[in-house]
Amino acid sequence: xxxxxxxxxxxxxxxxxxxQLRQAKENINHLRSELYTAAAGKTDHDYLKEVEHxxxxxxxxxxxxxxxxxxxxxxxxxxxxxxNFGHKIPHHNLELQVKQLLADIDQLTNDFHRFIGxxx
Numbered sequence: 001x002x003x004x005x006x007x008x009x010x011x012x013x014x015x016x017x018x019x020q021l022r023q024a025k026e027n028i029n030h031l032r033s034e035l036y037t038a039a040a041g042k043t044d045h046d047y048l049k050e051v052e053h054x055x056x057x058x059x060x061x062x063x064x065x066x067x068x069x070x071x072x073x074x075x076x077x078x079x080x081x082x083x084n085f086g087h088k089i090p091h092h093n094l095e096l097q098v099k100q101l102l103a104d105i106d107q108l109t110n111d112f113h114r115f116i117g118x119x120x
Contacts, residue, residue: 010079011079014072014075014091014094017072018069020098021098022069024061027105027109028065031054031109031112034112035112035116050115054115057108061104064104065105075094
């Protein structure tokens with residue numbers, strides 16, 4: 001059984017995750033713009049393979065952000081419809097997903113900036 005205070009805290013944490021994921025999506029879109037700017041006029045085959053790699057990775061991460069945000073939305077809906085439902089385990093699993101996704105995006109961002117820095 002989850003107390004009202006715990007329930008509200010879990011919902012507030014979901015809002016925080018959604019905000020973090022919204023920011024991550026904006027960051028990925030910014031990185032994609034940087035990629036297109038850096039790739040303009042380039043013809044080297046190996047370079048263009050890396051551009052394609054990052055383009056694909058950004059697309060995949062946007063899908064991942066969407067999927068996790070969707071899972072959070074369903075989690076919140078379940079929690080709102082069943083406030084006494086002990087949703088700590090699903091909540092914990094979502095927390096792990098959010099943390100892993102944000103870590104993956106941070107790593108991708110670092111790798112991308114290293115690539116752009118090497119080719120600038």
